[in-house]
Every structure is written in C-alpha cells, then in structure tokens.
Amino acid sequence: MTFALAALKLDLMESGDLKKAKTRLIYISLFAAFSAIAFQATGCRDSRGRGTGPLPPPPPQEQARLSDYHPEKAFSQISSELATRAVFAVEPTAKDPYHVEVQDVIVAPGKEASIPVQGAATFEVRAGGGSATIGARSHELGTGSTFIVPEGEPLKIVAKGDAPMTLRAYVVRGP
Amino acid sequence: MTSKDHPPLMTLSIGMLLLFCFASCEREQEWHSFHHDSRRTSNQPNSSALSDPAKVPGLAVRWTWTAPTPGPGGQAGFRASPVIHDNIVYIGNGNGYFYALNGDTGALLWQYPAASSPPLLTQFQCNPSSYGIASSATITKIKGNDAVIFAAPDQSIGMHLGDSRLFALDAKTGAEIWKSPVIARLTGLTFGSKTEFHENIGYSSPIVFKNHVYVGVADHCDSPIQKGRVVAVKLETGAIAPAFSYCSTGTCADSTRGGGVWGPVAAEGDSVYITTGNTKSGDPTEPSPNNGLSMMKLNRSTGAITWKFQPVPWIMDGDPDWAAGATVMSTSCGKVVISTMKDGWTHALDDGPPVPGPPSRRWSYPSVTIPFTPGDGTVHGDTRYLRGGAAWGDVYVAMNGGLNLITSGAAGGFKRLHAFNVCAAEADRLRWLIDVPNASGTDYSLGYPTITNGIVYIGTDTGHLVVIADPSLVPPAGFRCSNPDVPNATCVSLGYKLVPQPAVLANIALSGRMVYNEPVLANGRVYVATDANNVYMLSP
Numbered sequence: 001m002t003f004a005l006a007a008l009k010l011d012l013m014e015s016g017d018l019k020k021a022k023t024r025l026i027y028i029s030l031f032a033a034f035s036a037i038a039f040q041a042t043g044c045r046d047s048r049g050r051g052t053g054p055l056p057p058p059p060p061q062e063q064a065r066l067s068d069y070h071p072e073k074a075f076s077q078i079s080s081e082l083a084t085r086a087v088f089a090v091e092p093t094a095k096d097p098y099h100v101e102v103q104d105v106i107v108a109p110g111k112e113a114s115i116p117v118q119g120a121a122t123f124e125v126r127a128g129g130g131s132a133t134i135g136a137r138s139h140e141l142g143t144g145s146t147f148i149v150p151e152g153e154p155l156k157i158v159a160k161g162d163a164p165m166t167l168r169a170y171v172v173r174g175p
Numbered sequence: 176m177t178s179k180d181h182p183p184l185m186t187l188s189i190g191m192l193l194l195f196c197f198a199s200c201e202r203e204q205e206w207h208s209f210h211h212d213s214r215r216t217s218n219q220p221n222s223s224a225l226s227d228p229a230k231v232p233g234l235a236v237r238w239t240w241t242a243p244t245p246g247p248g249g250q251a252g253f254r255a256s257p258v259i260h261d262n263i264v265y266i267g268n269g270n271g272y273f274y275a276l277n278g279d280t281g282a283l284l285w286q287y288p289a290a291s292s293p294p295l296l297t298q299f300q301c302n303p304s305s306y307g308i309a310s311s312a313t314i315t316k317i318k319g320n321d322a323v324i325f326a327a328p329d330q331s332i333g334m335h336l337g338d339s340r341l342f343a344l345d346a347k348t349g350a351e352i353w354k355s356p357v358i359a360r361l362t363g364l365t366f367g368s369k370t371e372f373h374e375n376i377g378y379s380s381p382i383v384f385k386n387h388v389y390v391g392v393a394d395h396c397d398s399p400i401q402k403g404r405v406v407a408v409k410l411e412t413g414a415i416a417p418a419f420s421y422c423s424t425g426t427c428a429d430s431t432r433g434g435g436v437w438g439p440v441a442a443e444g445d446s447v448y449i450t451t452g453n454t455k456s457g458d459p460t461e462p463s464p465n466n467g468l469s470m471m472k473l474n475r476s477t478g479a480i481t482w483k484f485q486p487v488p489w490i491m492d493g494d495p496d497w498a499a500g501a502t503v504m505s506t507s508c509g510k511v512v513i514s515t516m517k518d519g520w521t522h523a524l525d526d527g528p529p530v531p532g533p534p535s536r537r538w539s540y541p542s543v544t545i546p547f548t549p550g551d552g553t554v555h556g557d558t559r560y561l562r563g564g565a566a567w568g569d570v571y572v573a574m575n576g577g578l579n580l581i582t583s584g585a586a587g588g589f590k591r592l593h594a595f596n597v598c599a600a601e602a603d604r605l606r607w608l609i610d611v612p613n614a615s616g617t618d619y620s621l622g623y624p625t626i627t628n629g630i631v632y633i634g635t636d637t638g639h640l641v642v643i644a645d646p647s648l649v650p651p652a653g654f655r656c657s658n659p660d661v662p663n664a665t666c667v668s669l670g671y672k673l674v675p676q677p678a679v680l681a682n683i684a685l686s687g688r689m690v691y692n693e694p695v696l697a698n699g700r701v702y703v704a705t706d707a708n709n710v711y712m713l714s715p
Contacts, residue, residue, distance in 0.1 A: 052568030052629075053507075054596045054603045055646055058654050058673040066663040067653030067676035069610060073583060077665040085660070104582055106661070109670040126552050126581045127541075143544070144551045162602075163542075164658075164670035166582050 075104065081111035087168075097175035105167040107159040119173030120151040128165035130158045141165075206259045206697040209311035209380035210563060210623070213442040214503040217565035219627040223699035226628035228649045230715040231642050231680040234701065238281035240710045245270030248296045250306035252687070253704035254378070256623070258323070259697035260314040260346060264712075265323045266704055267308025271296040273325055273342070275349060278698070281712060285349035287342070297328035297337025297375070299364055301396040303691065303706075304377030304437075310390075314346065315383040317353075317411060321346035324383065326358070326376040326390055336361045339376035341388060343413055353413035358406045359392045366398050369430075374401045377437060378498075378691070384442035385475065386410045387419070391436025393452060397494075400456045402427070403434035403467070405449060405478065421478035423451050424462035432456065434467035438500030438563065443510070445529050447475045448503055450514055452496035454489060461489040468492060470501055470514055470522065472534070482534040484524055486516070486545045493556035499563040499573075506569045508598035511537060515564060518555040519576020519585045523597055540595060540604055541578050558585035559618040565626040570606060570645070571595045572624050572631055577608075578658040578671070587659060590614035590621060592633065594645070594677075605657050607646055607675045612682055613639035623693035630680070632696060634689020634703060640713070642681040651675035685711055 058064055075083035088102040099119065107113045107130070123132070129142040133156040134149050141147070141157075149155050151173070159165035203221050210217045224230040245251050249270035257266045262278035271294025275284040288294065296307055303309060305328075312325035323346045328337035339359035343352040363371030379391035387407045394401035403423035407416040420427060423434020433454025441448040454467030467489075472481040487495060495518035503526070504511045510526035512534075520543065525535040539545060547553050564573025575593040576585050594606040614620040614635040622634035629645035654673040656666035666673055687707020695702040701713040 051647055052570045054599045055606060055675065058675070061664075061667040061673060064654045064673055066673075067651075067655040069653075069655040069659075069663065069676060071660045071662060072587075073660055074662050075660055075665070075669075077662075077669070080668050083661065083665060083669055104660075106669050108668060124552065144548075159670075162670075168582070 075106055078116070079113065081108040082106070082113035082115070092175065099173040101171045103169040103171060105157075105169060107157045107165045107167075109159050109162055109164050112156055112158045115155040115157055117149055117155055117169065117171060119171045121149045121169045121171040123147050123149065124168045126166040126168055128159055128161060128163045130160040130165050132157050204698045206257070206695045207314040208258060208382055209256055209313070209439050210502070210693065211625070213382050213384050215439055215441040215500055215563060216502060216504070217563065217623060217625045217693060218567055219625070219696040222628055223696075224715045225696050225699055225701065226630050227715075228630065228644050228680055231630060233715040234642065234681045234683060234713050236683070236685070236711050236713050238712050240276055240281035240283070242268040242270060242272070242274065242708045243290070245307070246294065248298070248300070249294055250300070250303070251708045252303070252306070252706035253708065253710065254303050254306065254309040254691040254706065255311045255704065256693045257695045257702040257704060257710065258312050258314055259695060259702060260321065260323075262698070263346065264702055264710065265312045265314070265346070266710060267310075267312065267325055267327060268708070269303070269306035269309070270294055271307040271327070273308055273312070273327070273344075275346075276710065278700070278702075278712065281710065287344055287349045293330065295327035295329055297361060297395070298330070299337060299361055299373060299395045301366075301398060304393070305375060305395050309691075310376060310378050311380040313381050313383055315410065317343060322352055324381050324388055326379070326381055328361070329354075333357050333360065334362050336364060339374070341381055341390060341408060341413060355408045355413040356415055358390065361395070369399060372401065373398055379436055380439045382440050382442055383410060384447070387416055387475070389440040389442060389447050391438065391440055391449060393435030393437040397456070400433050400435060400452065400454070402432050403436045403451050405436055405440055405447065405473065407478075418476060419478045421473055423466045424454055424464070431462035433462060434465070434469070435496065437496060437498040441501045441503050442475060443503045445475055446472045446481060448472050448501035448512055450497035450500055452498060453492050453494045455492035465489055468495065468497055468516075470497060470512065470524065472512070472526070479531075481529055481531055482527065484522065484534050484536065486520070486522060486539070487518065487547050487555045490549060491547055491555050493554065495555040495558065498561045502564060502566050502571070504566045504571065504597060506597050508569070511597055513564070513566075513571055513597065515560045515562070515573045515575055517558055517560050519558060519560045519580045519588055521573055521575045521593070521595065523571070537597070538601065538604060540575060540593070541580050542601065552581055554585070556585070559589055560585070562621060562623045565624045565631065567626045567629060569596060569598045571597050572626060574621060579660040583660055586616070589618060590616040591659065592621070592624060592631070592643070602672075605672070605674050607651065607677050608655060608657065608659070609643060609676050611635060611641050612679060613637045613641065619688070619690040622689040622691065625693050625696055627696045632694035632701060634692055634694060634705070636688045636690050638685045638687050638689065638705060638707070640681070640683045640685055640689065640694060640701065640703060641679060643677045644680050646675040646677050649678045649680065652678050683713065685709070
C-alpha cells in the first residue's frame with residue numbers, strides 16, 4: 001500500500017490535479033478496504049498471544065458450577081481442616097495379626113487438626129510445613145521431615161504458610 | 176509519464192501487492208517444522224477455521240492415506256508428524272520411506288527412496304525411535320529452491336548397519352540435494368556393548384537456523400546409553416560444521432556416556448536450546464562434566480554452554496530423561512525457556528543475556544526447591560512425561576505430574592493437560608486442568624499438544640483427536656480442584672483452588688495411537704498421523 005500512496009503523491013506533484021487525485025484516493029481506499037476484508041475472510045490474522053493473561057478468578061465454591069471430574073483415589077474430608085485417604089492396607093490374619101495401613105493426610109493451610117491414628121505410626125511430610133504436637137512434645141516440620149507417633153499418643157498438626165500440608169503415614173496396629 | 180498512465184500502473188502495483196500479501200498469508204498458515212517453528216512453540220499464530228470455536232465442532236476427516244506395508248526389517252506406523260509447505264504434506268514412516276502427499280487429496284506425489292530401492296532402516300531395532308524414520312522433517316530453502324530435510328538411518332554407509340544421517344531433498348520432486356556424513360554411529364549390534372557405538376537420531380527432529388541444520392543424537396533404547404551430542408551441518412552442502420561441537424559428558428572423545436539429546440533442538444537469536452537424558456547407567460562415578468538431565472542454552476556457532484539448568488542431581492538419577500525438548504516463549508515477562516521433564520515437573524527459566532552464567536528459574540510446577548535432594552520425598556525415574564508443550568502468548572499447555580505428583584506418584588498425570596500462566600504470580604500459575612477424554616492413563620496416553628489462538632489439539636492413545644478451548648474463548652465445562660486427588664466439593668476448604676476444566680469442542684475417533692505425533696494446524700486444516708500407518712486430513 002505504501003507503494004500506491006507514493007505513486008499518488010508523485011501523481012499530485014506531477015499533475016497538480018486535485019480532483020483526479022481524490023478519485024484515485026477513493027480508488028486506493030476501495031482496494032485497501034477490499035484487502036482488509038479479504039485478509040479477514042482468508043483467516044490471515046495474527047493474534048498471537050493477545051488476551052493470554054490470567055483468567056478471571058473462579059466464583060465462590062458454593063456458586064461455582066463444578067465439573068463432573070472425580071478423583072480415582074479421592075481424599076475424604078474428615079473435618080473442615082482435615083482430609084485423609086487409605087493408600088494401602090493389609091488386614092490381620094490368624095498367622096499375621098498386624099494391621100498395616102498407608103494413609104495420606106491433608107491439613108488445610110493455617111489450620112490445626114487432630115489426626116486420628118489407629119496404632120503406632122511413622123509420618124513423612126510430603127509437601128508444606130508446620131508443626132506436630134505428639135502428646136506434650138512439639139516439633140517443627142518441613143518437606144521431607146519424618147516423625148514417629150507411639151500407639152495411643154494424640155497427634156495434632158498445624159499447617160503453616162499458604163499451602164496445605166500433605167503427609168504420608170505408615171500405621172501398624174497390633175492384635 | 177503522464178497522469179493518464181498512472182491508474183493502470185497503480186492497479187498493477189496494488190494487484191501485485193495484494194498477491195504478495197495473500198501469498199505471504201498462505202505461507203504463514205503453513206507448518207514447516209516439528210512444533211511449527213525454530214522456537215518449538217507448537218503454535219499456529221494465524222487465525223483460521225481451526226481457531227473458531229463455532230466451526231471446530233464441524234471437524235471431519237476429508238481424506239486418509241495409508242502407508243504401504245513395510246517390508247522385512249520395517250515397522251508399520253508413523254512416529255513422525257507431518258510438515259506442510261505449498262499444500263504438500265511431508266512425512267516419514269517406520270517402513271523406512273519418506274513421502275510427499277497432495278494436501279488436498281492425500282494422493283502420493285513422490286517418495287524417497289523409490290519403492291524399488293532399499294528403505295532407510297537400521298538393523299538395531301528395539302523401540303519405536305529405532306523404526307525407520309521416527310523424527311519429523313523440516314522445510315527450508317537451499318540455493319533458492321524449496322527443500323525438505325529429514326533424519327533417517329542408512330545402511331549404505333559406515334558398517335552398513337544403519338548409521339543415522341540427514342537427507343535434503345528437492346521439495347517439489349524428491350530429488351536428492353545432499354546427504355550428510357554419518358551423524359549417529361552404529362558400529363555393532365550387541366545389546367549392552369560398551370565397545371560399540373549405538374547412537375541414534377531417533378525422535379530428534381532437525382531444525383534449520385541461520386544456514387545450519389541442528390539435530391540431536393541419543394541412542395537405541397539405552398543399550399547402553401551413548402554420549403549425547405548436538406550436530407550442526409551446513410545448510411547448503413550437508414557437510415558437518417566443524418566449529419560447532421557439543422557433547423553432554425566429559426569430552427567428545429572420551430568414553431563417558433549419557434545425556435542423550437532425544438528431543439528436538441530449539442533455536443532463537445544466537446542460541447540453540449536442548450534438553451538432555453540421563454547419565455547414571457551403572458558406572459560407579461559421575462562423569463565430569465555431567466550435562467545430563469539438563470535444559471541448556473548453547474552458542475549456536477560453537478556449541479559452548481551459555482547456561483545449564485540441572486534440577487536432578489546424579490545421585491537421584493533414576494532415568495528421568497529430559498526428552499521433551501525446550502520451548503522458547505516470547506511472553507509479556509520476557510523470553511522464557513520452558514519444558515516438562517520426564518519425572519513430571521515443568522520448569523520455566525528466564526532466558527537472560529547470552530553470556531555464560533546460571534539461568535534464573537522463574538518457577539517450577541508443582542512448586543519445589545531446586546535442586547532436588549535425597550530425602551526430599553521426590554522420585555525421579557523412568558516415567559512418561561515425554562511430550563513438549565504448546566505456547567500461546569503467556570500460556571503454556573503441557574503434560575505435568577500435577578499437585579499430587581509427590582503424594583500419588585507420577586502416573587496420575589499421563590492423561591492430563593495443564594495450562595500455565597507463565598508470567599503470573601504463583602497463586603495464579605495454574606490456568607486450567609483437564610483429563611483428556613479417551614486417553615487411557617497408561618504410560619503413553621497423550622501425543623504432543625498444538626495450539627492456535629487458544630484452541631488446543633491433541634491426540635490420544637485410543638486414537639482420538641481431541642480439541643479443547645481455552646476458557647477465555649468458550650465457557651469451561653465446570654470448575655475442578657487444582658489438586659487432582661481432592662474432590663471438587665472439598666477443594667477450597669482444604670486450601671486448594673478451583674480452576675476451570677475447559678470445554679471439549681471436538682472428539683473424533685481415528686484409527687491408531689497418536690502418542691508420538693502432533694496434530695499439525697495448517698491452512699485451516701488438521702493433518703495428523705498415527706501409528707496405525709495412516710495420515711489424516713480433517714477440516715471443519
């Protein structure tokens with residue numbers, strides 16, 4: 001289009017005929033309009049990356065239309081701040097009277113949860129951080145921390161920070 | 176010249192200008208390389224019916240072409256993806272032949288080598304990267320003529336077992352322009368031998384960049400792992416460019432091994448970008464230097480390392496080859512180099528200036544302290560996050576292990592696509608999440624995603640082509656929990672976020688797995704190949 005406008009300018013300089021130039025300007029404008037329409041029609045539009053900022057925040061949970069997705073190995077919510085799931089369990093037999101279970105635990109961020117432990121357990125922090133109170137003793141926890149809970153001892157976990165705390169528990173219960 | 180002469184002159188000028196623009200437009204709708212371009216964005220930036228959510232549901236198969244049944248030593252199926260130029264579809268097959276098809280009809284235009292000639296096969300066959308022509312081609316110009324370049328094994332050279340080399344053919348006729356020297360050596364067939372070379376180009380698709388062709392070298396199914404390399408050849412002649420040298424371990428001449436370059440090389444500016452495979456393979460000591468399991472930026476002229484990002488230390492190397500290759504994104508927060516590692520973590524790095532020094536990590540997902548350390552609860556094994564992602568503005572769409580990666584193990588994400596807000600704050604990192612329908616969830620469930628203006632195309636292992644719309648274009652199917660193991664109804668109270676589950680616009684059953692292939696989006700059409708030996712063209 002630059003070439004055509006340059007030609008028009010040349011034309012004005014040479015002829016000085018403003019009326020003819022105006023006619024040609026209309027002529028060129030028509031071509032420009034045609035070309036714009038043609039580009040749109042043929043899909044030759046480059047809109048790379050426009051509008052790719054974050055999406056609007058989701059509506060509140062109670063108003064959100066939830067998808068039909070359901071986890072294959074879902075956590076069950078025990079209380080507002082705690083969810084657990086059994087990953088693996090071995091039931092006791094006459095020959096081997098121990099109940100063994102592997103559990104995952106989620107504690108909501110900024111919350112304290114009493115963890116029901118049916119037996120002696122070894123815990124491993126898989127994600128997040130916080131503290132554990134076992135009986136009267138407290139320990140700070142971070143990702144990768146491990147700790148032991150004797151059978152019968154109460155366990156409280158506080159999840160600190162913005163992220164939930166995820167733990168894996170290996171629980172053994174005797175006859 | 177009088178004023179009366181000008182109208183015809185102007186008409187001619189404008190006509191030529193329009194023709195030029197339309198020709199350019201047509202060309203920009205093409206797909207010249209694996210993942211579309213040298214930055215490996217997998218993004219068709221120009222609008223077409225494929226980016227119109229109202230038209231996508233009308234997608235239907237317009238033609239199907241089936242490759243000839245392989246002869247002795249060949250393996251049926253397309254592991255490569257098509258590239259498109261001048262309405263011609265170019266693709267290599269596991270049978271050892273390279274084909275050019277009419278984009279309108281699927282009619283065969285030419286093949287290489289001729290049907291009467293031996294196919295391009297290797298005698299060392301142990302996994303699909305070793306079957307015939309496994310990597311995708313690239314389109315370029317050589318001495319002013321359109322050319323297509325691809326990698327393949329060739330038993331006519333070396334020890335006649337099937338060393339890998341590059342081939343450049345005239346794009347119109349299939350006539351040979353050049354054949355490179357041996358690039359990946361195969362000097363014996365003894366499984367596990369450490370005295371033979373078992374190198375392979377495999378899945379690494381060549382890329383043309385600034386008068387050179389770059390391609391990665393890995394191995395034949397880790398038997399044993401070989402020294403990873405990147406080789407550059409001169410575009411005009413196919414001769415090895417001697418000034419460029421990159422080897423992943425030790426020196427290029429020593430016996431250390433590992434760091435295979437399985438994925439495509441990306442290129443941008445004065446650099447090429449790669450990801451590398453593992454190095455720990457039974458040897459008692461770590462090679463030095465060890466550039467395995469890394470995402471790297473190399474000087475395109477010399478191969479010297481500008482930066483290296485190595486999240487998994489050698490001691491934790493359980494074979495999480497970084498095979499997806501790097502994507503170089505131009506975003507609102509600068510140039511970002513991004514990829515998902517085989518262990519399920521996606522890492523985004525700020526590219527930084529082209530001078531040697533450590534890269535700046537923008538983020539990892541799931542969020543984690545890098546480098547990983549023994550005892551941190553993470554596992555880095557031979558899992559299957561092998562596919563590169565697709566970039567669209569500030570959005571990156573890819574496979575990822577998900578927020579439950581550490582808790583539930585790596586397998587859960589094999590059928591799942593995550594979209595990430597690359598430049599956003601951590602809390603807004605996850606844009607959307609979907610379990611792709613008709614993906615089985617086993618090791619190889621998904622192919623490579625491609626994208627055009629927010630519409631994502633992906634193939635599955637059950638032979639479905641699935642099309643997904645970014646929620647900015649089409650309202651989502653609903654909201655789901657950012658942690659895939661937490662039911663939607665309890666998500667927020669447990670501290671996770673609800674994120675959109677995008678709408679599926681189309682889900683079309685084809686024949687054959689599409690786990691090695693990307694749906695190519697060119698000229699308003701989808702071209703996709705499957706391991707059932709078919710190439711399909713679909714359009715709305």
